Amino acid sequence: MARDVFLPVAAQPSVDTLVEQAQTAEELGYGRAWLPETWGRDAVTTLTSIAHGTEEIGIGTSIMPIYSRSAALIGQTAATLQEVSDGRFRLGLGPSGPIVIENWHGKDFDNPLKYTRETVEVVKQVLSGERVSYDGEYYDLDGFRLRCDPPERMPQIDAAGMGPKSVELAGRFADGWHALMLTKDGLRDRLADFDHGADLGDQDRSDQEVTVSLTCCVDENRERARRLVKQHICFYIGGMGTFYRDALARQGYEELAHDIADNWDDGDREEIVAEFPEDLLDELAVAGTPEECRDRIDEFEAIDGVTSASVSFPRAAEQADIQRTIETLSPDN
Template identity: 30%
Template sequence: MTSRWGMTVPLEGIPLPDQRAVIERMPDQGYTDLWSAEAGSTDAFTPLALASVWAPDLRLGTAIVPAYTRGPATLAMSAATLAAAAPGRFALGLGTSSNIIVERWNAVPFTEPYKKVRDTVRFLREAFTGARVKADYDTFSVQGFTLGAVPPQAPPILVAALRPGMLRLAGREADGAIINWLSAEDVRTVVPYVHEQGEGKEIVARIFVIPEADPDTARGIGRRAIAAYLNVPVYRAFHEWLGREELAPMWKAWEEGDRKGALAAIPDAVVDELIVHGPAGYCRERVAAYVENGVTTPALAPILPPGADPARAVRALAPRD
């Protein structure tokens, strides 16, 4: 069993200031990590800044910050500030995000994603030393930036990765990988690519969990989440690469504009593979399977039915209470 056990923040369904009471108790419940999400709700850094004060024993990580939506210098400053506020407890998770978030929501061209992440990792490595950065990368140039507040300990950088190219980049140039939207068995497929350059890299997995819900309710929630995510081109390509042919009818219906048909086409077996659900004890066993297959840090991401209590879910999924 891993020595790490993480939770995604902010918790849905609780106003951000009111999450203090839940987060303060997490270390006593066995949690070691908090990993933020950034899509269309809160930014990645603010919830972690609050948590750094509320629970000073927890490690903090972004899962993930898009490489496109902040300039290189701004990203370096944000990461360095949080690393200084929580010395030795912050990890920067960086990735491409998706064309939806980058292009449609932020009006930034989603071009050359592999090179963009690679160049950003290389820039951050140099910037975190306090050196003056004057460099022309393939996807951007930085002319004379110096980080004015160098953190006492540079944060590790983890790359969000799906397919072999980015997984290898995570193992070769970063400190590990963040993986997402995959089954426990899929972990066996992706992790070896990260370790091609040597063992010892961290593997963080965001694992979607619906604790203590009946199967029909959980599968209904899971189908909506799968349809929302796995029709995005980057995730569709990932599951095509994994060989998940059972999703072909969903993709076809979605392309034809049949949203209801797309939901109905998702098999129960696929929901059960990609969404951990059931009694809390069973959920913990399923998370343990991810760890057995190569995940070093599970970061649980509860998806709850309307009206469910997020604090109760946190308690139920804790390794101890």
Template identity: 35%
Template sequence: MRLGLNLGYLVGSEDPGGQLRLVRRAEELGFDTVWAAEAYGSDAVSVLAWLAGQTSTIGIGSAVLQIPGRTPTMTAMTAASLDLLTGGRFRLGLGVSGPQVSEGWHGVRFDHPLGRTREYVAIVRSALARETVSHAGDHYRLPLPDGPGKALKLTIVPPSERIPLLLAAVGPRNLELAGEIADGWLAVFHAPEHADDQLAAIKRGLARSGQPDRDFAVVPTVPVVVGDDPQRCADVIRPYAALYVGGMGSRKQNFYNALAVRMGFADAAAEVQELFLSGRQRDAAAAVPYEFIDQTSLVGPPSRIAERLAVIKESGVTSAALLPFGRTVEDKLAMITAVREAYPG
């Protein structure tokens, strides 16, 4: 198992120079990949290109590029360009986002996400293979059948023979799809205690792909707070967990809330969601069970974190993407350094 770094996305007036310091330190520490996200603020591509120009060895990954925000061929162009500019360091992470962002920000209906993703990945793969792209599906048609457009081929050659393509997935059907059509899984709130069912879904997808034993990356984002008291460390992560479990979606459709329910936290998930959606975010954060955070994060002193990393590794994780929580950049630098020292592997 390797270590990685997840930057999330730029928030408010956050200084991007701090992110660069973190990435350069992660590169010094031998981290595998730095991942950048996007929602409806900073986009991942600009951040990754900026970081790539100021690093030399660390992998550069999107976690994720939003499928509703780009055509599949635009994503292929972006992936090929970043791979070319970084000398083969790019990893393409994709996700459907959620109904609020897809429909509210991008103006794209959040319907048939599995079918859309399947077609989207097929087009991206075809373009990156430098095939003449032609697709007649339920969700995408290239070229359009009733106009002057013609089938085209990507004009640049990325150095990677196959750019790694990973899918963000939470539900069982999405996990099966990831196993079938992707090279890896970008996980969130990954708990080793509940990983067997998720990995079983991926294995079903791998079997359906006809290559059940092929290499497949398992890359969870793992929140980190280093300190003497695990309970107090967990308090720092509570607002983040409450945002996802309580606020990422509606009462009827929240993938992260459903995940918490499958993990055995149904009553707490309902309470967190009710409090969050009624505007009581602080109370929602306080209602997140410590056990949920402890199972999905690294909290406590380095010795405890080392023990937990061993458990994460045994659960099938290939790269743990650390998401450090700290008030300052110095705090975050100290945390990723402490985790690296606690995990010499």
């Protein structure tokens, strides 16, 4: 079982800070440093710096939005990051959400399942080094191939997904799946969808990876750690559109999900966070004292079908929280 680190989604002081966090993870035995791309620093430049600042740890995007670059450019980027990292790159793709895609990138959030499939298929053609010829709904391409040599070892391509169909798509067309904000039972349900997709795509399931991203915060002040993670979860359910709300509702928490979403902007956010159920927190995340956090992450890693757990951090985590959590939950600890 691999254990990865998901570098902070919230703004960090500098690119050097992110490089240092990846270096710490490398020293502590983490298998890969994943980097999200939202509306802060771009993942490509930052991962290039991390690749040059490390020697062994894998690097990857989790996720690179499919609407913000053309599929061919994503393929070029993957080839280049595989080169600069000496073969340590893994490409995580996903649609992101309509709030980010429409309000930040100015693109229509149209048919994310089909768009994801076409992007994955085009990227694989680009990385093969052969002439790209593709006739799809969103991409109609012909006549070009990579101008540089393709990677000696093609980087693997993962897809993110939260709903049954998107996870099935990942199993059918991608080399892995990135899971996020799922309870243990919800994760098992979606793993069944992923397995079904792998069957439909005639994939060798043993070659595919499932990475579950877990919001983690370790602090001897247990209540503080748990409050930070509750706030993080409530922000995504209440402030980031319908994806996270619907994912939680799908897992049997429909009333709670809609209450958070309906009241986040207009209600008392501190009260919403304080009322978030303790048992649900432990089903979704890892928060508390060092001892209980080690036990909790072990529970997620024990789920059949999960190949790696990724240690991520709440939005409001301070540098000391990030460092302490990386150290406490390291594979070598």
